[in-house]
Amino acid sequence: xxxxxxxxxxxxxxxxxxxNEYNRRIPTHIRLLxxxxxxxxxxxxxxxxxxxxCGACTIVMDGKTVNSCLILAVEAHQTExxxxxxxxxxxxxTKLQQAFIDDHSVQxxxxxxxxxxxxxxxxxxxxxxxxxxxxxxLSGNICRCTGYTKIIDAIENTGKNS
Amino acid sequence: xxKNLLSTKTYIGQPLKRVDARGKVTxxxxxxxxxxxxxxxxxxxxxxxxxFGSITSIDSSEAQQSPGFIKFISAKDIPGENQVGVxxxxxxxxxxxxxxxxxxxxxxxxxxxxxRAFDIAKLIRITYTELDPIFTIxxxxxxxxxxxxxxxxxxxxxxxxxxxxxxxANADKIVEAxxxxxxxxxxxxxxxxxxxxxxxxxxxxxxxSLQCPFYVQKAVSKVLGIPFNKVIVEQxxxxxxxxxxxxxxxxxxxxxxxxxxxxxxxxxxxxxxxxDIQLTSKRHPFKLKYKVGVTDDGIITAAEVRxxxxxxxxxxxxxxxxxxxxxxAMGPYVVPNVNIQSISYYTNLPPNGAFRGFxxxxxxxxxxxxxxxxxxxxxxxxYSFRKLxxxxxxxxxxxxxxxxxxxxxxxTLKKSYNASNWGNCPRPQNEGRIKTGYGIALTxxxxxxxxxxxxxxxxxxxxTLHRDxxxxxxxxxxxxxxxxLTVVTQMTAEAFGIAPSRIQINPTSTEYVAxxxxxxxSRNVIMTGQAIxxxxxxxxPEIKLAASKFLDCPSQNIVIENDKVTDNAGNTHCSFGxxxxxxxxxxxxxxxxxxxxxxxxNFNPDDGNxxxxxSYSFATHLAKVKVDxxxxxVKVQKVWAAHDVGTAINPAGIEGQVEGGISQGIGWAVTExxxxxxxxxxxxxxxxxxxxxxxxxxxxxxxxxxEPEPQGPWGAKGIGEPAIIPTGAAIANAVSNAIGQQxxxxxxxxxYVLDLxxxxxxx
Numbered sequence: 041x042x043x044x045x046x047x048x049x050x051x052x053x054x055x056x057x058x059x060n061e062y063n064r065r066i067p068t069h070i071r072l073l074x075x076x077x078x079x080x081x082x083x084x085x086x087x088x089x090x091x092x093x094c095g096a097c098t099i100v101m102d103g104k105t106v107n108s109c110l111i112l113a114v115e116a117h118q119t120e121x122x123x124x125x126x127x128x129x130x131x132x133x134t135k136l137q138q139a140f141i142d143d144h145s146v147q148x149x150x151x152x153x154x155x156x157x158x159x160x161x162x163x164x165x166x167x168x169x170x171x172x173x174x175x176x177x178l179s180g181n182i183c184r185c186t187g188y189t190k191i192i193d194a195i196e197n198t199g200k201n202s
Numbered sequence: 203x204x205k206n207l208l209s210t211k212t213y214i215g216q217p218l219k220r221v222d223a224r225g226k227v228t229x230x231x232x233x234x235x236x237x238x239x240x241x242x243x244x245x246x247x248x249x250x251x252x253x254f255g256s257i258t259s260i261d262s263s264e265a266q267q268s269p270g271f272i273k274f275i276s277a278k279d280i281p282g283e284n285q286v287g288v289x290x291x292x293x294x295x296x297x298x299x300x301x302x303x304x305x306x307x308x309x310x311x312x313x314x315x316x317x318r319a320f321d322i323a324k325l326i327r328i329t330y331t332e333l334d335p336i337f338t339i340x341x342x343x344x345x346x347x348x349x350x351x352x353x354x355x356x357x358x359x360x361x362x363x364x365x366x367x368x369x370x371a372n373a374d375k376i377v378e379a380x381x382x383x384x385x386x387x388x389x390x391x392x393x394x395x396x397x398x399x400x401x402x403x404x405x406x407x408x409x410x411s412l413q414c415p416f417y418v419q420k421a422v423s424k425v426l427g428i429p430f431n432k433v434i435v436e437q438x439x440x441x442x443x444x445x446x447x448x449x450x451x452x453x454x455x456x457x458x459x460x461x462x463x464x465x466x467x468x469x470x471x472x473x474x475x476x477x478d479i480q481l482t483s484k485r486h487p488f489k490l491k492y493k494v495g496v497t498d499d500g501i502i503t504a505a506e507v508r509x510x511x512x513x514x515x516x517x518x519x520x521x522x523x524x525x526x527x528x529x530x531a532m533g534p535y536v537v538p539n540v541n542i543q544s545i546s547y548y549t550n551l552p553p554n555g556a557f558r559g560f561x562x563x564x565x566x567x568x569x570x571x572x573x574x575x576x577x578x579x580x581x582x583x584x585y586s587f588r589k590l591x592x593x594x595x596x597x598x599x600x601x602x603x604x605x606x607x608x609x610x611x612x613x614t615l616k617k618s619y620n621a622s623n624w625g626n627c628p629r630p631q632n633e634g635r636i637k638t639g640y641g642i643a644l645t646x647x648x649x650x651x652x653x654x655x656x657x658x659x660x661x662x663x664x665x666t667l668h669r670d671x672x673x674x675x676x677x678x679x680x681x682x683x684x685x686x687l688t689v690v691t692q693m694t695a696e697a698f699g700i701a702p703s704r705i706q707i708n709p710t711s712t713e714y715v716a717x718x719x720x721x722x723x724s725r726n727v728i729m730t731g732q733a734i735x736x737x738x739x740x741x742x743p744e745i746k747l748a749a750s751k752f753l754d755c756p757s758q759n760i761v762i763e764n765d766k767v768t769d770n771a772g773n774t775h776c777s778f779g780x781x782x783x784x785x786x787x788x789x790x791x792x793x794x795x796x797x798x799x800x801x802x803x804n805f806n807p808d809d810g811n812x813x814x815x816x817s818y819s820f821a822t823h824l825a826k827v828k829v830d831x832x833x834x835x836v837k838v839q840k841v842w843a844a845h846d847v848g849t850a851i852n853p854a855g856i857e858g859q860v861e862g863g864i865s866q867g868i869g870w871a872v873t874e875x876x877x878x879x880x881x882x883x884x885x886x887x888x889x890x891x892x893x894x895x896x897x898x899x900x901x902x903x904x905x906x907x908x909e910p911e912p913q914g915p916w917g918a919k920g921i922g923e924p925a926i927i928p929t930g931a932a933i934a935n936a937v938s939n940a941i942g943q944q945x946x947x948x949x950x951x952x953x954y955v956l957d958l959x960x961x962x963x964x965x
Contacts, residue, residue: 083236084229086441088391089475093888096391124229137227141219144854147862148683149226149233150391150441156227178896182888184391184442185683186858187865188896 051114057082058126072116073097073108076123084124084153088182095181098154099123105161107180124153127160135202136160139194147185154181159195168199212764213695214916217854218702220688222439222681234395234411234438239468242397243272245461246319246471248309248326249481250301253335253550253881254350257299257308261327265311268325270318275461276309282427286453288417292351293516293553295425295456301330302350302515303550304881305481307453312461312469320474335550335881339489339510342547349548356513356546357521359528361810363602364539366495369504373495377576380492383564383930383948385512385876386485386557386869387885389893392441394482395472396455398462405432406459411440412451413682414720419712421452422459433459436711443682444866445556448722449518450482476886483555484876486511486523486546490568495539500582500590504539505600507531507568511546511561514553519560520546525654527561529814532600533569534611534646535591540600542810550881556722558866562647562927567948570643570931575944584642584935585619593646602811605818608919610846610909611646614822617905618642618844622824632940637829641935643928644822648815649911649920650725653805660799661718661729665694665737667793669786671779673700676708677733678718679726684922685855686726692851693731693915697738699762700778716797724819724920727851729798731915737796744791745781752776752784801913817911820846821924823864825900825932829940831959834952836872836937838900845924846907849917857904860925864902867929869894875949 048067055062057080064079076082076099085108088096092110099108100122127134136159139145146152155178162169162177169177174195175188183191225231262274277284277298287293297306308328313319336342342354370376396410405428408418415435422433435455440447454471461469473481488511495504509527513520528544577587593599595609619625624640632638651659664676675694681687687707695702708714710721718729743757750757753776755769762768768775786792805812824842829835843860850856873892877884885891910917934945943958 077236082229083232086233086235086391088393089888091887091889094391128228131228133224133227140227141223144217144220144858146220146223146226147685147858148391148440148442149222149231152226153229175896180895182391182893182895184389184444184866184893185862187861187863187894187902188899189861189902190858192896 053113053117055116055119055121057121058123058129066113068114070113071109072111072113075113076108082123082125086150086153088150093182095154095158096151098157098181100157105157124156127156134160136163136194136198139198143190143194143197145186145190145194151181151183155183155191162195163199163202166199169195171196211696211916213692213702214849214851215853216692218688218692218852220685221691222687231439233392233441234397234409235392235472237397237409237438239397239399242468242470243312243314243465244316244319244471245310245312245458245469246323247307247477247481248311248323250297250304250306250308252301252330252332253304255301255330255332257297257301258329258331260308264327265322265325268322270314271322272314273312273461273465274309274326275312275464279464280425280460282425285424286421286456287516288449288452288518289521290517293518295453303552305552306515307457310457310461312465316472337549337551337878337881339512339547342549350515350550351548354548356517356548357524358543358545359525359810360544361528361540361542361601363600363811366504366506366539366541369539370495373503374498375579376493376495377579378493379572379575379946381490381568381571381946383488383567385487385554386874387479387876387891388444388446388557389891390442390444390446393473393475393478394447394450394454396451396458397468397470398455398458399468400462400466403432404428405434406462407434408455408459409436409438410451410455411447412437413443413447413680413722415710415712416717417449417452417720418455421456425456426459426463434711434713436709437680440680440682444558445560445722446483448556448720479886480883481552483518483553485557486513486520486554486561486564488564490564492568492572494572494576496576496580498580500580500587502535502537502591505532505537507542509544509565512549512551512554513546514549514551516553518553518555520554522654523561526648526652527565528810529601530562530565530646530648531569533566534593534644534820536593536597537600542600551878559923559927560723562645562923563870563930566643566645566927566931567934570928571934571946574935574938585625588615588642588644599814601814603813608817608848608909608911610907611644611820613907613909614820614844614846615644617907618822618824618842621903621905622826622842624824635830635832637831637940638826639829639936639938639940640824640826641932641939642822642824643931643935645924645927646818646820647724647920647924647927649728649817649819650723650800650815651719652815653803653813656800656803658719660797661733662715663730663733663737663796664715665794667782667785669783671704671777671782673705674708675705676714677710677730678715679721679730680710682721684859685852688855689727689851690730693734696916697734699764701765704778724922724924727918728914728920731918732798733796735915736798737794740796741791741794748785748788748790749781752781817913817919819919819921819924821928823928823932825936827933827936827940829937829955831941834955836950836955838868838872838933840901840903841929841932842903842905844905844907845921846909847921848911848914848919849908850906851918853906856906856921859921860904861902863925864929865894865899867926868898868900868933871930871933871948872950873898875951
């Protein structure tokens with residue numbers, strides 16, 4: 041059915057994003073990605089495939105990385121969210137963000153916010169991840185430019201130095 | 203002056219970190235899709251749902267009743283020409299009579315929010331008289347009525363040299379084979395997108411995710427019927443392009459510009475992914491037919507090649523893809539007698555166009571498969587056979603062009619072969635389920651636009667010195683992920699002798715510099731680099747004169763190097779900032795422009811003889827694969843990639859280009875498989891169109907070879923496209939080597955591999 045013809049219902053949403061508490065009345069059909077990008081103007085998370093295959097919309101929800109295009113905003117009620125904007129709030133880069141710069145891991149950059157968040161999770165999960173663990177951990181993040189090699193390098197090097 | 207410039211190398215060759223990386227790792231970089239403008243409204247495309255037919259009626263009454271509807275725009279609203287064909291005038295902005303593919307543009311809906319715009323676009327009721335659609339090259343060739351345009355030939359090119367008939371008559375062996383390659387979707391991560399704002403001048407300001415601002419300017423000017431200087435086009439940070447944002451943004455921006463003019467509001471359009479894949483260009487599928495004559499000692503004497511391309515519904519860039527594939531059809535080998543025909547046919551599929559390599563990967567698939575097949579027929583190994591026929595300095599290409607310098611083909615072949623150690627490996631036993639194979643493929647990629655595009659192969663820069671010693675550079679090509687901003691910074695730093703940290707690059711805009719041609723054909727380093735050298739030469743005498751006054755020494759003694767201005771004797775020096783402050787206070791000129799165009803090319807299009815391109819980049823990819831004979835799955839284990847780049851401006855950037863190019867090449871050759879059903883894309887997104895993931899890529903060993911190009915800046919040549927060109931062919935050769943059957947098509951799907959294995963069992 042056409043979204044424009046549906047009767048819109050609303051929900052009073054309360055959530056924490058990057059340490060800030062938000063109370064918003066939102067239409068129940070919008071996705072968490074739409075809430076972040078359109079309502080909260082946090083545009084670091086990108087929409088690429090919109091079907092949970094590419095990982096460009098990756099964020100952290102209650103400590104777990106998720107694809108924000110596959111989650112309704114209402115499901116984020118009373119959760120804690122961290123987006124890429126929350127990783128360097130004081131304009132100070134994380135070790136991994138710095139490694140992406142140092143290891144030449146960035147090209148067009150559209151996938152990079154998702155890559156950083158998945159990379160941080162991989163390092164947290166494995167401490168010193170192997171390249172195989174990194175590849176498995178990144179298999180839900182698509183990059184069309186780099187061929188992944190230098191992204192894997194940055195995660196591996198950051199793990200070794202952490 | 204030039205000599206001095208060319209001999210200094212402080213910043214060239216260094217792996218300078220990307221100047222645009224920080225905003226990309228923090229998420230602060232605002233791509234077009236992230237940008238909003240006050241008062242902005244949204245548009246969505248209205249397009250044909252049938253592959254071929256005539257429009258009998260367009261009814262927008264239901265759409266007009268919908269909440270949020272603002273305007274429906276179609277052909278009758280165009281004030282200028284209803285035409286956006288980039289080379290041939292065969293493509294209307296909005297179809298008013300005939301539709302030629304599912305996705306062919308009919309109109310535009312403007313609404314108050316993006317979701318509504320896309321919903322309302324589906325409410326435009328269009329009726330058609332359907333015509334018999336044509337999807338294949340074979341049918342396009344064979345029909346005698348019901349042509350897609352005046353006839354079904356989109357364009358053709360040829361290269362005819364020597365006498366193939368005599369050469370075949372005298373050849374010891376003649377080997378023939380046929381190949382096919384499939385479409386490839388760019389799948390740039392950021393979809394097609396733009397924002398157009400109407401201006402008080404009556405013109406428009408366009409902000410877009412695009413490769414070619416000057417193409418957009420020309421297209422919008424034509425459609426709106428306003429002069430170029432009222433069309434301002436600025437490139438926003440762009441999330442990937444790969445050729446997919448070469449010509450396509452022209453039509454998209456022109457439609458949105460029309461909407462902005464009519465509604466007098468800023469209008470944004472972002473394609474949804476499924477629309478983007480259905481509506482926009484792909485890599486051309488090719489049919490390739492090769493006949494090669496060879497002596498018993500392995501010398502190639504003749505080649506007859508027929509290349510047929512599926513052009514899709516409009517010719518767009520087919521003509522130049524066809525040109526490039528024709529002149530590169532036999533690769534970097536000496537073949538004295540050739541008859542090459544390259545013909546592009548219209549079909550009722552989305553128009554195929556520019557995709558990294560631009561016909562070269564398809565041609566490479568043909569000539570490199572052929573090299574292996576011929577080598578096997580005459581009992582030579584594929585390495586020695588290539589070495590015997592490879593082009594060397596002072597040899598002629600198939601177009602009769604004598605290459606005198608910067609001919610690194612042999613070096614790339616030897617270095618990748620030696621690095622792989624293939625020569626010393628025992629032949630894989632290949633008895634079990636998993637079979638191993640190796641394959642080599644080469645390319646000679648013509649840098650820049652070549653004879654077919656010589657008239658527009660010039661580029662500009664503008665360089666401004668500020669009194670504090672900082673420097674602003676404007677250039678006419680774009681950053682689309684490949685690292686343009688970083689190498690432009692490095693080349694400016696080198697030319698002036700100042701630290702890269704002093705340099706800021708403007709976003710690319712038609713407002714800052716003259717038409718610099720398209721950001722395609724791996725031409726940024728060469729064109730912008732040479733324009734920077736030209737700009738520097740224009741200003742350096744003035745800078746040196748100022749420095750000689752400021753430091754009180756003869757101006758010919760002034761040296762600016764390593765960010766210091768000195769008298770070259772260590773007696774006196776100052777910082778660049780001190781000097782520019784003095785220059786400002788003393789009314790010296792603080793701005794310079796630079797221009798460079800490629801040397802004139804002597805080429806005859808009637809027989810395809812002459813200088814096809816002014817310079818060539820060479821590369822060899824050697825792939826090692828494992829084939830699972832039970833599942834048919836191909837795993838590319840490693841690619842040794844040797845690239846003659848002339849001079850490396852930024853080795854880390856080159857590695858990144860090659861690693862990324864090989865990944866895209868693996869996608870084209872193995873994982874990606876675009877499927878149509880009656881002109882409708884079936885593999886509309888990533889769940890069915892499989893881009894390589896981190897687990898699908900191979901190890902890559904990048905070997906940089908520097909054979910300086912006398913006409914390149916500091917000797918540099920292009921790398922962007924050579925990075926992908928040989929990969930598919932090398933993989934196909936490796937799979938053929940592994941399973942002992944000729945892989946004659948791409949993609950090498952598991953089904954195809956199993957078919958080949960079954961055929962070998964039947965033999």
